[in-house]
Structure formats: C-alpha cells, structure tokens
Amino acid sequence: MKNWRNHLGLLVPLLVVAGMVLWPVATGNLSNRENSFTILKAIALASSLNILLGYTGYVSFGHIVFYGFGGYVGLYFVNEQGWSIWAGILVGGISSGLLAFLLGKAILRLRGAYFALATIGINEAMKAFVNNFDLFGGPIGMTLNFSVYRAYGGAAEALRLSFYIMAGLTFAALILSHLVRTSKFGLGLQAIRENEDAAEVMGVVAPDAKTWAYVLSAIIPGMVGVLFFFKNGNVEPHVAFPLHASIELLVMVMLGGQGTVLGPIIGAFAYQGMRGFLVTSPIFKDIQLSVSGVVLLLIVLFIPAGAIGWLRQRIPSLRRVLA
Amino acid sequence: MQQLSLLLASLPDGILLGFVYGLAAMGLTLIWGVMNVINLSHGPIIALGMFGTFFLFIRMGINPYIGLIPVAGLGLLIGIVIYFVAVHRVINAPHLSSLLATFSVNMIIIGLGTAAFTTSPYNVDFNMGSFRLGSTTILGTRLIAALIAVLFTGGLYLFLYKTRPGRYIRAVTNNRAAAELMGVPSTRILALSFGLGTMLAAVSGALIATFFPFNILSGGSYELKSFVIGVLGGLGNPIGALLGGLILGVLEGIIPAFLETSWVPVIEFALFVVILLVRPKGLFGAK
Numbered sequence: 132m133k134n135w136r137n138h139l140g141l142l143v144p145l146l147v148v149a150g151m152v153l154w155p156v157a158t159g160n161l162s163n164r165e166n167s168f169t170i171l172k173a174i175a176l177a178s179s180l181n182i183l184l185g186y187t188g189y190v191s192f193g194h195i196v197f198y199g200f201g202g203y204v205g206l207y208f209v210n211e212q213g214w215s216i217w218a219g220i221l222v223g224g225i226s227s228g229l230l231a232f233l234l235g236k237a238i239l240r241l242r243g244a245y246f247a248l249a250t251i252g253i254n255e256a257m258k259a260f261v262n263n264f265d266l267f268g269g270p271i272g273m274t275l276n277f278s279v280y281r282a283y284g285g286a287a288e289a290l291r292l293s294f295y296i297m298a299g300l301t302f303a304a305l306i307l308s309h310l311v312r313t314s315k316f317g318l319g320l321q322a323i324r325e326n327e328d329a330a331e332v333m334g335v336v337a338p339d340a341k342t343w344a345y346v347l348s349a350i351i352p353g354m355v356g357v358l359f360f361f362k363n364g365n366v367e368p369h370v371a372f373p374l375h376a377s378i379e380l381l382v383m384v385m386l387g388g389q390g391t392v393l394g395p396i397i398g399a400f401a402y403q404g405m406r407g408f409l410v411t412s413p414i415f416k417d418i419q420l421s422v423s424g425v426v427l428l429l430i431v432l433f434i435p436a437g438a439i440g441w442l443r444q445r446i447p448s449l450r451r452v453l454a
Numbered sequence: 455m456q457q458l459s460l461l462l463a464s465l466p467d468g469i470l471l472g473f474v475y476g477l478a479a480m481g482l483t484l485i486w487g488v489m490n491v492i493n494l495s496h497g498p499i500i501a502l503g504m505f506g507t508f509f510l511f512i513r514m515g516i517n518p519y520i521g522l523i524p525v526a527g528l529g530l531l532i533g534i535v536i537y538f539v540a541v542h543r544v545i546n547a548p549h550l551s552s553l554l555a556t557f558s559v560n561m562i563i564i565g566l567g568t569a570a571f572t573t574s575p576y577n578v579d580f581n582m583g584s585f586r587l588g589s590t591t592i593l594g595t596r597l598i599a600a601l602i603a604v605l606f607t608g609g610l611y612l613f614l615y616k617t618r619p620g621r622y623i624r625a626v627t628n629n630r631a632a633a634e635l636m637g638v639p640s641t642r643i644l645a646l647s648f649g650l651g652t653m654l655a656a657v658s659g660a661l662i663a664t665f666f667p668f669n670i671l672s673g674g675s676y677e678l679k680s681f682v683i684g685v686l687g688g689l690g691n692p693i694g695a696l697l698g699g700l701i702l703g704v705l706e707g708i709i710p711a712f713l714e715t716s717w718v719p720v721i722e723f724a725l726f727v728v729i730l731l732v733r734p735k736g737l738f739g740a741k
Binding site: 385418421 | 486490492539540543544547548549550551553554555557558559560561562563564565566568569678681682685714716717719720723724726727730731734
C-alpha cells in the first residue's frame, strides 16, 4: 500500500471496534457480550446513517425503516422458506438497498426539512403497511421456529454466531464509510452537502450520487435488522419501525461528529453508555429521557460539530488521525 | 347499501374531528411559515393541553370550555420559553439543528411527563349530550369542539390581518431581513409566533381530551397527523391547515366504510408522501 497514509484515519476506528469485539471474548462473560452486541449494532447503524447525513447532508428521520424492512424480508426467508442466516442477511441487505433505490429516485428531489418530513412519512407508512400485511404476520409479527437454531448447533451457539456476524457487519460498515469518505464519489457527496447547486455546476451528477449514497446507507441496516431479529427470535411492527430509534441514531452521529468515520463510533459508545448509566441510576432512572434531552439540546446549541469535529477544530495536528 | 349507511354514520364525525385536527396543524404550520422550523415538540404540547383539561376539570371542577382560557395562556407562555431556550440560537443554522433542538424539548417533556403522570390512560368524563342527525348520532362535545376550532381559526385570521403584531408576523414571514430594516422587533415577533403555535397545539389537545382517552404519549399521533395536514394544506398556510384537517377527517370517515380501519394510516402517510412529491406547496398552493 503506497498511500497508506491516506488510510490512517481508518486505523483508530478499527482498533476501537476490535477492542469492543475482543472485550467479551477475553472476559468470557455473557452479559458483556450482550452489551458489546448492543454497542456494535449502534455503531453499524450510526455509521451507515452517517453516509447520508454526514457526507451528503440529508437528514433522514426515518432511517430505521431500512432496518425494519430488511429485517422483515430476511426473517421471512429464514423462517418460512428455510434459508440459512447467511442467505437471509444477504437478501435483507439487498431488499433494503432496492427499497432505498426506489425511494431515493422519488424523495431525494426534496431538500432540507421537506426530505426529513418525507422520511418520517415513509417510516410510518411502512409500519402501518406491515401491520396489515398477512404474509409478514400482520400486527402479531413473526416468531422464529426454534428448530431453525438447530442447524447452528442450538440456541446458545446461534447467539454466539450472531455476535461474530454483528462484529463482521460493523467492520464492513466502517470500511464502507471510510471508502466513501476518501473516494471521488464521496468528494462529490461532500460537495452536495456544502452547496448542491454549485456541486451540479462543477459536474457532480447530484441525483445519481444522492441515490447511491442513500442505497449504501441502507444496505447494512437491512442486514443488521435480519441478524437482530434472528437473534431475538421474533419481530413485530412496533419493534421493527420505532421512530425514536431513528432519532437516537441521529443523536449518536451528532454527538460524535457528523461527516467523520470515528464520530459515529464515539457517539454510539457515549450514547449507549449514558443511557445505561441513567437507566440504572436511582436519581435519574425516572427522568432518563429528560436528561438525554437536555444533553442533546446542549450539544445542538453549543457543539454542533460533535466531539470529533470539535477536536479537529481545536487541535489541527490530530486531523490526519481523527478522520 | 350497507356501506352507504356506514359512510353516512361515520362521515359527520370525521368532519367534526377534522376541524380539531386542523387546529392542531395550524400551530405547526404557523411556526413553519414564520421561521422555517419544524416543531418536533408539537406532540408533547398537545398532550400537555390534554392534561390541562384533566386537572382543571377533574381536580378543580372548572368547565373544560372555560378551562381553555388558562390552557391557552399557559400554552403561549411555554412556547415563548421554548423559543428562547431551544430555538433562538439555531434559527439560522441548518435544518438538522432546529429539528434536533425541538426534538430534545420533546424528550424533556415526555420524560418529565412520564415520571409525573405515568403512561397509563387518563379519561375526562365530560358529557354534553348528543342528538340524532338522520341515521347518525352526533356527540355534543365534538360539535362544540369543532365550533371552538373554527372560532380560533377566525380569531387567528383577525389577529394576523387586523392587528399590529399580526402584521409584524406576516412581515417577518415574508422577509425577515426586510422586516428588521423596517423596525420590526423580529426576535420578539418570532417568540410570539412560536408561542401562538404552541398555544393552538395546547388548545387542540384540551379539546381532544373532552372526547378521547389519552396519556402523555398520545400527542405523538396528533403530531404526525399535523404533519400530514400541514403538507396537505401547504406548510406555512394556517387557513389551508383547516381545510387539510377537514380532508383528513373526511378520509378517516370514508376509509373505514371500504377497508379495515387499520388501513387508515397506510393511506394517510402514503398520501402525505405523494403530496410532498407532487405538490410540496400544498393542495391550495401557498404563495
């Protein structure tokens, strides 16, 4: 690798996530593995959202729709058609990507708050639709046949396998995020973020670039959805399409710093850590949502660039490492 | 034939509810029109209005319709406070900032509300009688709520077009920089507009509480309805919001005659996305 310096920015994110994966393996503790799974899932989803939000500057308030839709499709094939989890994850990712392609062709024409509103509408429409869709079990959802786990050596082994797949998906999300950020395609996206009209004048084909950014940001959430519902053993409409989860993802990206590879990781870490602390603390447990709200408000008002963005502004020498 | 009678039975109710939905949406669309901010704390304010009716009527025995006056006053005040705390600093920032700022207010209210009132359902048992219109029964509370909604719309119209602060609000809506050059105190006008928006939300919540059970999370579904209505009527067009509310109310009245009720949100949100794409300025074309 001649240009290894260009990829220095990927080093810190990979090390952080590798640490997250090794921590439960080293301690051999099951509850550590669960915590690590939750954080890895948040990192993978937030990094995917960052491709659209951070690089392209489009605010999606309903990004969780891809997680829910991909998860539903994948679980349907695993459960009803007897496919393996690998094929299920693949088909979940592809169907989310396809959905994003079709939606993107339509709604990416909208800008700013109109786009944000449309994504909320799509999430709610999809949730209401799945609620009525009998093939996916309607309002009851789908419950995984316990026999499905047998192919993976029982439930405990299947959970272990899920953790490693999750780790793999998180690495994939990071590498994807880094590749987009350093590529010419990503440069086009960042030009769109700064000024869409000017970018078009300079030769960026904005509609195509935006659609592909949307597709890329949808595939991994679809895969994560399949894996999560496979691990959980069931899926219901209100678990698959929670609007507040979309907003939690936005908060994570904002917290860490939008438009950076490391930012969503730090944000996911900090947000999950804060939530875990608030839910268990005797003083804050009843008003944990309010405390999160105050923290979010303070960040939005005073450090809109997020933790990594703030560090990059303050300490220029860190810019090469903290990408 | 059976469907027709079902239609006739559910349509008047839908229309009456539509006026109240329209009132809620008017608050949202007023704020959007004046300062290009989508107020994601709209739903919790509606819920607070509902609890306003509950405490004034059940605990203090004040008639819910007289109780609207303190609810409206508090709604205005809360809105002005929210504006100065959360919105003022991000009003010129990218949309993400104002969306997240108002959403954090949403989280704060829901968090405190859940701690104070839990999420179990509340009910205001208030009866204004009912009367028969052909084959349908119309509840007195809904008729009065619709009348009050129309009254508030008229009041808002008069305020915007006949008073000095109203004229200032319209000037800031049109062009804030130019209005400032003409000596309009824009910060105060923005705060007032935000307060008026939340006031309308609180009043609509107080009216809804007289006929539906509710909890602190109930505002969310009316917030989503307000988005749909706002887009139908044109975001930033308060009078269009009332018409949009009527359309939504009629849809909610018609759809159950042909499909299962659970399909209503599918059609509502699909319509919402389609209108955003085809006519983002709304069916009645603001500007």
